[in-house]
Amino acid sequence: MAQVHFSAGLRELTGGAAQIEVDASTVRGLIKALDEMFPGIAARLSEASSVAIDGEIFTDAEYESVSENAEVHFLDIFQGG
Amino acid sequence: MAITEENPGYKWVGTRPIRPDGVEKVTGKARFGADLTLPGMLFGKVVRSPHAHARIVSIDTSAAESMEGVKAVITGADFPDLAANGAHPSEIDVANNAIARDKVLYEGHVVAAVAAITREQAEAAAKAVAVTYEALPHVLTVDEAMADDAPLLHEAMITKGVDPAPEEPSNIASKILHERGDLDQGFGEADEVVEREFTTKPVHQGYIEPHAAVADANSDGRAHIWCSSQGHFQMRAYTATVLGVSPGTLKVTAAEIGGGFGGKTVIYLEPLAVRLSQRAGRPVKLVMDRDEVFRATGPTSGTRIKVKMGVSKDGKITAAEVWMAYEAGAYAGSPVGAAGMTAIACYDIPNFVVEGYDVVCNKPRVAAYRAPGAPMAAFAVESVLDELARTIEMDPIDIRLTNAAVEGTQASYGPKFPRIGFVETLEAIKEHPNYTAELGPNQGRGVAAGFWFNAGMMSSATVHVNENGTATVVTGSPDIGGSRQSMALMAAEELGIPYESIKPIVADTETVGFNDVTGGSRVTLATGAAVVDACRLIVEDLRGRAAKTWDVEVDQVEWVDGQAQHVDGSQPPLSLNDLAAKSGRTGGPISANASLNSRGVGAGFSTQLCDVEVDPETGVTRVVRYLSAQDAGRAISPDYVEGQMQGGVVQGIGWALNEEYIHDTEGVMENPSFLDYRMPVASDLPMIDCAIVEVPNPAHPYGVRGVGEVGIVPPMAAVGNAIRDAVDVRMTELPMSPIKVLEALNENDG
Amino acid sequence: MPRTHITTVINGDETEFLTEDSTSLLNALRDEVGLTGAKEGCGTGDCGACSILVDDRVNCSCLMFAPEADGTAIVTVEGLADSGELHPLQQCFLEGAALQCGICTPGFLMAAKALLDKNPDPTETEIRYALAGNLCRCTGYDKIIRAVQEAAREMRGQ
Numbered sequence: 010m011a012q013v014h015f016s017a018g019l020r021e022l023t024g025g026a027a028q029i030e031v032d033a034s035t036v037r038g039l040i041k042a043l044d045e046m047f048p049g050i051a052a053r054l055s056e057a058s059s060v061a062i063d064g065e066i067f068t069d070a071e072y073e074s075v076s077e078n079a080e081v082h083f084l085d086i087f088q089g090g
Numbered sequence: 091m092a093i094t095e096e097n098p099g100y101k102w103v104g105t106r107p108i109r110p111d112g113v114e115k116v117t118g119k120a121r122f123g124a125d126l127t128l129p130g131m132l133f134g135k136v137v138r139s140p141h142a143h144a145r146i147v148s149i150d151t152s153a154a155e156s157m158e159g160v161k162a163v164i165t166g167a168d169f170p171d172l173a174a175n176g177a178h179p180s181e182i183d184v185a186n187n188a189i190a191r192d193k194v195l196y197e198g199h200v201v202a203a204v205a206a207i208t209r210e211q212a213e214a215a216a217k218a219v220a221v222t223y224e225a226l227p228h229v230l231t232v233d234e235a236m237a238d239d240a241p242l243l244h245e246a247m248i249t250k251g252v253d254p255a256p257e258e259p260s261n262i263a264s265k266i267l268h269e270r271g272d273l274d275q276g277f278g279e280a281d282e283v284v285e286r287e288f289t290t291k292p293v294h295q296g297y298i299e300p301h302a303a304v305a306d307a308n309s310d311g312r313a314h315i316w317c318s319s320q321g322h323f324q325m326r327a328y329t330a331t332v333l334g335v336s337p338g339t340l341k342v343t344a345a346e347i348g349g350g351f352g353g354k355t356v357i358y359l360e361p362l363a364v365r366l367s368q369r370a371g372r373p374v375k376l377v378m379d380r381d382e383v384f385r386a387t388g389p390t391s392g393t394r395i396k397v398k399m400g401v402s403k404d405g406k407i408t409a410a411e412v413w414m415a416y417e418a419g420a421y422a423g424s425p426v427g428a429a430g431m432t433a434i435a436c437y438d439i440p441n442f443v444v445e446g447y448d449v450v451c452n453k454p455r456v457a458a459y460r461a462p463g464a465p466m467a468a469f470a471v472e473s474v475l476d477e478l479a480r481t482i483e484m485d486p487i488d489i490r491l492t493n494a495a496v497e498g499t500q501a502s503y504g505p506k507f508p509r510i511g512f513v514e515t516l517e518a519i520k521e522h523p524n525y526t527a528e529l530g531p532n533q534g535r536g537v538a539a540g541f542w543f544n545a546g547m548m549s550s551a552t553v554h555v556n557e558n559g560t561a562t563v564v565t566g567s568p569d570i571g572g573s574r575q576s577m578a579l580m581a582a583e584e585l586g587i588p589y590e591s592i593k594p595i596v597a598d599t600e601t602v603g604f605n606d607v608t609g610g611s612r613v614t615l616a617t618g619a620a621v622v623d624a625c626r627l628i629v630e631d632l633r634g635r636a637a638k639t640w641d642v643e644v645d646q647v648e649w650v651d652g653q654a655q656h657v658d659g660s661q662p663p664l665s666l667n668d669l670a671a672k673s674g675r676t677g678g679p680i681s682a683n684a685s686l687n688s689r690g691v692g693a694g695f696s697t698q699l700c701d702v703e704v705d706p707e708t709g710v711t712r713v714v715r716y717l718s719a720q721d722a723g724r725a726i727s728p729d730y731v732e733g734q735m736q737g738g739v740v741q742g743i744g745w746a747l748n749e750e751y752i753h754d755t756e757g758v759m760e761n762p763s764f765l766d767y768r769m770p771v772a773s774d775l776p777m778i779d780c781a782i783v784e785v786p787n788p789a790h791p792y793g794v795r796g797v798g799e800v801g802i803v804p805p806m807a808a809v810g811n812a813i814r815d816a817v818d819v820r821m822t823e824l825p826m827s828p829i830k831v832l833e834a835l836n837e838n839d840g
Numbered sequence: 841m842p843r844t845h846i847t848t849v850i851n852g853d854e855t856e857f858l859t860e861d862s863t864s865l866l867n868a869l870r871d872e873v874g875l876t877g878a879k880e881g882c883g884t885g886d887c888g889a890c891s892i893l894v895d896d897r898v899n900c901s902c903l904m905f906a907p908e909a910d911g912t913a914i915v916t917v918e919g920l921a922d923s924g925e926l927h928p929l930q931q932c933f934l935e936g937a938a939l940q941c942g943i944c945t946p947g948f949l950m951a952a953k954a955l956l957d958k959n960p961d962p963t964e965t966e967i968r969y970a971l972a973g974n975l976c977r978c979t980g981y982d983k984i985i986r987a988v989q990e991a992a993r994e995m996r997g998q
C-alpha cells in the first residue's frame with residue numbers, strides 16, 4: 010500500500026486526513042482511488058500539484074509507477090525563475 | 091574549491107574553455123531583441139494607464155489613426171474575449187495583463203498600441219489615443235488589500251484553500267498552509283523564543299535589456315516573431331492564447347537574451363506586435379523604454395512576514411511559526427506557495443506552522459524572480475535564527491549544522507530529501523579563511539543559508555554529426571548565462587571529441603522539439619540530459635557502423651576517446667571523422683534526437699558569509715567581504731557556475747541595501763529609472779568569493795543539480811545579520827537603506 | 841521633416857548619414873548606420889550599455905543628439921578588434937568569462953578601453969570607479985574587474 014501524504018493546504022479535500030494508505034500501481038490509479046474516497050479531489054490534484062514519489066518530484070506524474078510502500082506527497086505547484 | 095566527492099576524471103566536464111557564443115558577444119555581432127530590422131518595418135508604441143485602478147469608459151483612436159505615418163492602432167477590443175470563450179482563469183489573466191479590457195489594474199497597464207513608419211510618429215500617435223477613465227480606489231500593499239473594507243480588484247475573487255470557502259469576495263486569492271507536530275508543545279520545549287516581523291518591498295529583476303519583439307504577420311494567418319525571452323516555445327503558447335490562434339500558426343525565433351532572471355518567462359509585447367503587424371500588413375518592432383520595464387513588467391512581491399522560533403539551550407530548533415502575505419500585483423499568482431515550501435526547508439524542525447496568503451493589489455503583476463518567493467522568507471527566518479544563535483551564544487554555522495536537513499530528513503514541504511549537500515556548504519564556509527578573517531571597527535559578519543528546489547521539465551535536443559566528424563548540438567533553450575558552453579562540454583565528453591569541434595545552437599520553434607523555459611535552474615540539468623541522451627544514441631549508431639565496417643557483431647565494438655575500438659584490438663580504430671566521412675556507406679547521415687520530461691531534480695543549497703562595515707554617522711552599509719558556498723551537484727562549466735553564484739549574490743545585496751519600488755499615494759511609481767532604482771554598481775562591491783560544493787545529484791548523468799537560483803536566497807539575511815553583528819541593530823525592513831539603519835542606530839542610542 | 845546631413849569617422853571609416861535633429865546618436869548608429877553593437881538599456885545615461893568613444897572620450901550615445909557627432913571620430917564595439925584580431929580586453933573578457941548574457945558587454949569594453957588608454961596600470965578601486973557608470977546584472981562585476989586587470993597586464997607587456 011502506498012503511503013499518500015497531503016500538505017495542510019490540501020487536507021480540506023480529505024476531511025482533514027494528512028496521510029492515507031492507497032492500493033495503486035500508478036499515480037493515475039492512485040488519484041482515481043482517492044477520488045472515489047473524496048469525490049472531486051482528482052480535479053484539484055491534477056490541476057494544482059506536483060507529486061513527489063519517494064523523494065523525487067514530478068511535474069507530470071500521472072503515468073509514473075508507484076511501488077509497494079512508496080511514499081507519495083502531493084505538493085503545491087511552484088514556478089522557477 | 092571544495093570538492094566533496096571525487097572528480098571522476100572527466101576530460102571536458104569541469105573545464106573552463108571559451109564560450110561558443112563568446113566572440114559574437116564581445117564584437118557587437120550578437121543579435122539581441124531590439125537589434126533586428128526588417129524591410130518595411132514599422133515602429134510600435136504602447137499606450138499605458140496613468141491610473142493605478144480605473145474603469146475604461148471609452149477609447150477614441152480616430153485622432154491617432156489619422157496622423158501621418160500611422161498604419162495601425164489596436165485596443166483590447168482587437169483581441170478575443172477569452173472569458174466568453176470559456177478559457178482557463180490563468181489564461182484570461184495572461185490576456186488581460188497583455189492588454190486591458192474593462193479595467194486597468196495598475197499604472198502602466200496596456201490599453202492600446204500603435205504602429206507607424208518612424209519612432210517619432212509612433213510616439214506622437216500613442217499620445218493622441220484618447221482614453222477616458224473612471225478612477226477607482228486602489229490598494230498598494232498587502233495591509234491595504236487585506237483590510238476589511240478594501241476596494242476589490244476582482245469582484246468575484248473567492249479565496250482558495252480555505253475550508254469552508256468564504257462567501258464574500260476579497261483581494262486574497264489563496265491561502266497556503268504547512269504544518270507538522272504540535273506548536274504549543276514545541277514552544278514549551280524551547281529555552282529561548284524569538285519573534286520578529288519583517289517587511290520587504292517589490293524589487294525588479296533588473297535585466298539590462300528591455301523587452302523587445304518584432305512580428306511579421308502574413309495574410310494567410312501565419313506570423314513570425316523574433317523576441318528576447320527565456321523560452322520561445324512558451325512565448326508561442328502564450329501569444330497564441332491571447333490571439334486566439336493555434337500555436338502552429340506562429341513561429342518564434344529566440345533572439346539573444348539580455349538577462350531575464352525569471353522576468354522574461356512571461357509575455358508582454360508579442361501578441362501586440364503580431365496584431366499590429368496583421369492590421370498594418372508590415373513587420374512591426376516593439377521595444378520598451380526602461381520606465382515601461384519598471385512600471386509594467388516584473389517585479390517580485392513586496393511582503394509582510396512574521397516569524398516566531400524556539401530553540402533549546404543546545405541549539406535544537408523546537409518550533410517555528412511563520413505567517414506571510416505576498417503581493418501578487420494585479421492578478422493572482424504571487425510566489426507565496428514556494429515561499430511556504432522553502433521558508434524552513436533547510437532545517438529539520440519537529441513542530442511548525444507555515445501559513446501564507448497570495449494577495450492582489452494595484453501594482454504590476456509579479457513575475458518570477460530567481461528562486462521566486464524564497465528570498466523574502468529566508469530573510470525573515472534566517473534573521474530570527476541569527477537572533478536565536480546570539481541568545482544562546484552559539485556559532486551561527488554550528489546552530490545551522492545542529493538543525494540541518496540531510497538525506498532522509500522529512501522536508502518541511504513533505505517528502506524525504508534524497509542526497510543533498512547543505513551540510514557541505516556549511517562546512518565549506520567554516521573551512522574558508524574568510525570565516526576567521528579579522529574584522530575592523532564598525533565591521534560585522536553575518537551568515538545565512540537558503541534552499542531552492544530547482545526544476546526539471548521538458549527539453550529536446552538534436553545532434554548532427556557533420557561530414558568531418560564535428561557535431562552540431564541543437565536545443566531550444568535560450569542561453570541566458572553560458573548554457574551553450576555546458577551543452578558543448580557534456581556533448582564533447584559523451585562523443586569523445588574536442589569541445590571546439592562542437593557547435594551548440596539555440597533553434598527556433600520549428601526547428602527543434604519543444605523546450606520549456608530557461609528557468610528554474612533547469613537547462614544544464616534537463617536540456618543537458620536531452621543532449622546526453624542524443625549523444626548516446628549517436629554513439630550507439632557509430633558502434634553499429636563500425637561493426638558493419640569490420641563485419642563483426644556490435645558487441646565487439648567499444649566507443650573510447652572519440653573512436654570505435656575493437657574489444658580485442660584486432661582492428662585499427664575508426665575515429666568519428668573516419669565514420670562520418672563514409673557515413674553514406676553505413677546508413678546515411680548521422681543524427682539523433684532526444685526528448686524528455688526530466689526526472690531526478692536535485693535540490694540546491696547555498697550558505698553565505700557576509701562582512702559589512704556600517705558608517706555610524708551616515709548609516710551607509712558597505713559590503714567589504716563576501717563568500718558564497720553552493721552545492722552545484724556537478725559544475726559542468728565552473729566559470730559560469732561561479733557567474734551564477736556571484737550574480738545572485740549581488741542581486742541580493744542590491745535587494746538588501748538599496749532596491750525598492752516607491753509609489754506615491756496615487757499608486758504611481760516614483761522611481762522608474764536606473765538613476766532612482768539604484769542597483770549595485772562595480773564601485774559598491776568587493777570581489778565575490780565562491781566555494782563550489784559538488785555533491786552529485788545521483789539522478790543526473792553528470793550529477794547536475796542546477797545553480798541559477800538558490801544564490802539569491804541568503805544574501806538579504808546575510809547582510810542583515812552582518813549589520814546586526816557590526817552595530818547591534820536588527821533590521822527588519824528591506825531595503826536596509828542608510829536612513830533606516832540610521833534611524834535604528836538612533837533608537838538604540840535613545 | 842528636414843533631415844541633417846552628418847559626416848563622421850566611425851571605426852576608422854568616413855561615414856555619412858541623415859538624421860532628424862532630435863534623434864539620439866545611439867538610435868542613429870543603430871537605425872541609420874546599422875551598427876547595433878551599442879545597446880539601449882535605459883535611454884537616460886544610467887546604464888552605460890550604449891557607451892562609445894567620441895574623440896577618445898567615453899560617452900553614453902543615448903545622451904548625445906546625432907548631429908553632435910558631426911566632425912567627430914567615433915569608435916564603437918564593432919571597431920575594437922583590429923582587422924579581425926580581438927583587442928586584449930575582448931580576449932580577456934572571453935577567457936575570464938566576464939560576460940553572461942552579454943548585453944552590457946559592448947559598453948563595458950568601451951568604458952574599459954577608455955580607462956586603459958589613459959591609465960595603463962589601474963588599481964582595482966580605480967577600475968571599479970571607472971566602470972561605475974556601467975550596469976551589469978548578471979555577473980556581480982567580479983569577473984569583469986578581473987578581466988580588465990588581466991587585459992591591463994597584457995597590454996603593459998607583463
